[in-house]
Amino acid sequence: MMAKELFPEAQEIRKGRIRIETQKDKVGEIIKKLKDNSYEHFVMLSCVDWIKEGKFELVYQMWSYQYKEHVMISIKINRDGESMLSMRHLFPQIETYEREIHEMFGVNFIGNPNLKEFILEGWPHMPPMRKDFDTEKFVKDFYYKIPEVKEE
Amino acid sequence: MNHENWSKLARIMSKRSLWMIHFCTGCGAMEMPPVMTSRYDMERFGMHAMATPRQADVFLVTGYLAVKTLKRVVQVYEQMRDPKYVIGFGSCTINGGMYWDSYNTIKDLSKYIPVDVYIAGCMPRPEAIMDSFLKLFDMIDKGEAIGWQKYHKYYDQYKRNQRMAFSYRLDEVKDIKEDDKE
Amino acid sequence: MITLTIAIFLMGVIVVGLLNKYPKTAGIIAFFVSLIPFFALLSWSSVMNITLPSYLQFLNFETSWQYNLGPGTLILQITPLGWFFLLLLSSLFPMVILFSISYFRSNAGGFYAAMLLTMLGSFGILLAQDMLTFYIFWEIMSWSILALVIRGGDRKAIVSYLSFGALSAMLILFGFMLLYFKTGTFVFAEMHLDASNLVLAAITLIVSGFAVKGALMPMHVWAPHVYSKSEEPFVAFLSGGLSKLGYFGIMLFMYGVVGFSLLSSWGTFRGVPLFGYSLAVVGAFTAFAGTVLAVMQDDLRKLLAYSSIGQLGYIAIGLGIGTPLALTGALFQALNHTFFKAVLFLAAGAVYYRTGKYKISELGGLGYKMPFTFLASLFAIFALAAIPITSGFAAKWLLYEAAIEKKFLFVTPIMLIAGVGAFLYVYKILYGVFLGEPRYNVKEAPLSQLVPMWILVLPLIIFLIFPGWFVDLTAPILQGYEMTAIPHTPYTINTSLAKYNTLAVIFAFIGTLIFAFILYLSKPQEKVDHMDNYLAGEPPELYDYISMHASSKYYEPFEEVFYPYFKRGAERMWEIILAAGEVFGSGARKIYTGIVGDYSIYILLFFLIMVGWWLLW
Amino acid sequence: MVSIPPVLLIAFPLFFAFLAPLINMVSKKAVKPYTLFVLLLNTLFASIIFLNVSSGGVIYEQLSGFYPPIGILLSVGYLGAILALLINLLSPIVYISYFGDAKNSVKFSMLYMLVTASSTGIVITGDLFNMFVFFEITAVGSYGLVASMRTKKAFEGAFKYIVLGSVGSAFILLGIATIYGYLKTLNFYDIALRISSMPPTARLMAFIFLIIGIGVEAEIFPLNGWVPDAYEGSSHRVASFLSLGPSKAGIYAIARLLFTLIPIMGGFELALLLGLLTLIIGELAALKQKEIKRMLAYSSIGQMGLILVAFSMDSRMAFVAAIFLMISHAMAKSLLFLGTRNYTVGSLKNPFVSVPIFIGVLSIIGMPPFPGFWGKWYLMVDMASQGFWTIILLVILAAIVEAVYYARFLFKGTGTEKSEGISKSEMTAIVILALLLVLVGLFPQYIYAPAVNAASSFLGGGP
């Protein structure tokens, strides 16, 4: 069964690329249903920081080899600390994506066993990928402030 | 033959057999194969690629260094035995290169470990690398390649910079000064 | 004096048995009682024409003794061969008892009693001059070992030991009966054997009976279980000393009773009696298979057990070839094996005493915390691996020379490969247990465990420098069999093929060591602990929760290659035989159906058969 | 040396056995020491008779005034004296174990004394019918003893014993009838003299009847169906007593039949065949048996087979071997039965239990310093001198099988769990038995001399 027949609210942006916008709690069963209908390849989970709307957009992307279709399930959660259910039980690799998003955006995923630090070991500041984090300023007053080795 | 020119002779002889270990952190590793194989063949200078820092003399840092990788680079550098030399490849080690504004990469390698020779270029070509080897040999002859002595002399400064980088904070260094006795 | 010794031993057994509650005093008493055979040995040293220093002249044990016992009379007399093996046992036994004084924390009374009985048994075996005495003391030794195996409390060990012990006892008994039928007397001296098939059958049975105790290949199945499931000091004495009695029996009967000339009358192969050649082939196979199996073990005691089986195979080869060179080699290997195997098992005991672990994969890095145990076992391991700087090499060298002299083209490569195979499991012990990452902070083994280990290492050093003394030591034995000792000086042995000069090796080695030391002193060095190690640059804090010890499943590629060939092994063969016995058993038990009616029918049937048989016949 | 009429050995315990109920009425507790005193006295008499016989030779005693063909004649030969001493020496020791038991039934003591007296009687009587009478008393006494446990198993075992025992005694009666029909005499030596005058068929029939009848009591192969159940059902004390008295008397009767009564042509080959069959089947059956008492029962059958093989060798050395085997079996088996009352894991922890049991097992398997070894050694030597290699092989195989299942038995006892073990008195009994085993083993020459006399006199057809 193609994605469109399954979910009437799916819009087809162009041939082979479908976008579904839903709420936070319906994502789990959508992915499950797609997974059973030969959408077995979970492409990636990404996060977009809409700072003006004050929302994070989480996009779960799946691909079906049979129908050659790319489905994007996108949900919006507000930026200040709203947590999301972990989809780890459906696809194991989601755990790493969620871990990265947790480190880079600060989204908390309930049910993910190891949300510990991933790339930035011992990063004390706020998650760097958020729009309100000014990298240039950080670099200017951290890396360049580290003193040269003075040879007296 | 008194001690002074004996060590001079030793230095001259040892420069003809510098064993190399390289930490391919970034895209510089691609430049090493042509240097080792038939076209340029660094073995002409007696340089041989070694697998462990214990056996190595010269340390090639090729490419940008994330803070996490810096921790490993410092560990390898400290495991090498004196006299040891460091060659920094490409602009990333000089001033962060195209990652100048990244929150995660260090900007200047010489703040953390003493670097003897820098090779400019966003990944220098093999000829540049061979030239840097010759430059290193001259410095060793003239006794200028004293990076490893600098590391001992200013050990606390280097350690302070390293801890600052690892903890991503400038102020953090003050309270744990006393435990750092070389 | 011999009656006094036996009486003191028996009283010792009873006294020590009762002192179960206080192991320390029992151990000390057992130690003093265990010194008596050593003094007996010294007093009889005139047999080996060694003149005693004056202050030891007071010992005058009489050399022979008879005890009338109903029909048979027990005849005990000291012979050069008996003296040699008594040297091995009586110097090893006190050390083992000294070790076990501090080893046991509770109920050690039974242990000392059984050990004294074992020593009494072997004391009698070595002096026996007739088959009845030999058999009696052989059985006393084997069932006192059974008592010790029961203390170990492992089902497989007890059942396999007792069934193989009974098998070997009955083989020997059957062989004795054949000889008695042939010669009409039990005493070795009076037996005049001729080259009939009956005597050949008897000797084969007797030798195979002894082969069970010496753990030759098809009959070795009991050894790994018993060695790995009993207490360490006992296993050190069992594998170090008692397994030699099997070979003492083989040598006594092959060369003492039957004699080389009679042996070769049953056909020879290149000057070596066929009987001996087959023993050599079995020995070679045992050496090879024992070594390969030893490499594959993870349990330290099992590994030492199989290595012991392998090394004993060498002695069988030496006894098989039968030339003076081979016999000297075999006896030298027996001496070495006694001491280095005892040291290794005692070291395993000390390791168990401190860490309570046996598996090599769980041990590691004990060499730093237990340096003396490590050094003693290092020297024993050098002797086991036959490194030229130890006496182990001289023994194996003699065996190789003997094999080449007799042009054994197929046995010698197997021997050499078994020798090289020894390096593999030897290093597994060294790395797995002593070197590598220090994982336990334990104290050094107590002094009363270290002293015996180091005393047992001494003979390996003495005969390292002067192998010639050993050849003098065994010359009287060879004279007993009308063979002349091999030409030798105190520090060189030369055979028809080549020369081995120990002093040359030692001085050259010292010279080169000095040269290397000068090189080594060129620059200072700083000690760095195992945390500062190259692990692809990983930061040190990772090391404390990942173990850097690579000793579990150490020789996995080796196992992949050899396991298919050794999967079945001899153990299954014996299990099949036992199963067959059980099938008969169940058949027999079915007869006893438990219903009275059947039994009365049996009686009726029996009556009819009897009458029928009478009518027909 | 004061000489005691042998009849005292039988009459004395019988008399006091029937006196026991009176003592019981006087005071319940006095019964046990009283019985023990009686048994010890009997042991004293047996040893005096043994010394008289070994110094003076066979003692005859005429009972009730009539002359031999009619009157009962007691003839204590060398073998008879040894066995009498054995039975009477061991029965008080086994009885000591009864002190620890809470139960105190006077009937048990009465039966105990009765069976001791009757089995001694079998051994020293010279008259066939008299032996039959004593057989009956032993059998009846044993039925009572086996049933004394009053459990379901005990009654089942006793029932089987009664059925087969009565079939056996019927056959003995038939045998005696045929003999008496032709020879009009019941005295052993009289029968031995005039047996040739019987027609060969009648002689053979008598032999068959007697061998079946006595065979049941002597646990020979086809006839010993009752043994496993009887031993398993009876209590440990009774089982050890059974393996002590009645079974020894049974085997003695078989020997008497083979050597003196009817030495027919194929007699020894038949006995050898039966012996070997009993040995092999007994040992193999024990191999599979998991339950301790049944295993020991099968092992007893095996030992009986071995003794029969020794007797059937018909040579002096084998006869001596048989005597040693009997002594070893009596002591060691009773020791094992007593020692394994509630034999569970860990019951070998207490040295006073584990060492005697270990000695018992070693003596049965035939390990050197114990009588079992001397028996097997002399048997082997004798068979070797006659060259019966197949039989030696079979005996050796049996010994190996024995070793295997005794190893399992010993292992069952090891372990560290706490087990309540056995009572103090049983412990003293097995320690004394173990000491006896060690003494006989270490100094066999004191048993060897009388055994040789017994062998030479018995083989000649004499007492």
Next chain:
Amino acid sequence: MVNYIDLTIQILVAIGVTALGFAIGMLFNGIARKITARIQNRVGPPIYQGYIDVLKLFTKKTNISHGWIFDLAALFSVAGIALAFLFLPVAGVSLLSGEGDLFLILYLLAIPALGFALGAGASGNPNAAVGIMRALMTMLAYELPLVMVIIAMMVYYDTTSLAVIVQKQANMHWAIFIPVFFIGALVADMALQGMLMEKPFDIPIAPHEIATGPMVEFGGKHLGALMLYKMMGIVVETTLFVDLFLGGGVILSVSQFGWLAYVVNFIVWFLLILFVFFIALLINAVFPRFRIEQALKFYWKYDALVGLLILIWIFVGVTP
């Protein structure tokens, strides 16, 4: 009484020849890298590169050590290989080879290997332990065919002493000309490839897999000692091969020509071991690395089979 003059001369000769051995070893190291480079169409380091490397290693300012057992490795490896060299008849000059025989040499080769293994074990590095396991298994693998051929040779020449074998091959009766030992030489050459740890069998020192295996923690002077051991090992093993099959380089008999014979023999010996080493280098430059089970199976299946053929051939040939 041993006259001391003769003894001192002998000692001096021994020291001289050993020093020569080490020098040739270092030379061979340079030659090996040069030839491999030239095969790979590279310029390659100068011939005297070996000397520079060793000097550099011994002039390193700081050295680390993991305890006295770790240092033992450096001592035992250099001492052991020098000891093995002393017992080898080198170009007819028998230093101590009269005192020991071929079995002694085989076991003397084991001392440095075991000492080196001890040191590697003491370093506590898992790479080292895996490396040693592979080294010991390779040794077990190549030992079987090698030992078969050696025993066949011993039985054929009816002696176990290498010096006597060399004498018996005097004036061009080289063993390699005998057909059975020609095949034997092939088998032994395969084993030599394993002994020298050249490419197909350099499993223990696999730089890409286990970071130079046992030598992971060896730096500075320890690595210098091990380099000396490796270089001297090349000389010892090739000399062993030359002594066994190519007459030990003895062309002119010393009695007739005196000093000239010594010089000529040394040159011939040098050329022969260079030739043998050259074969090994050719194989080394071309072959990829075996896995350890493949190496064991290769030696114990194919090589040992040929060894067995040789043994049977000798067994048939030699009169009982």
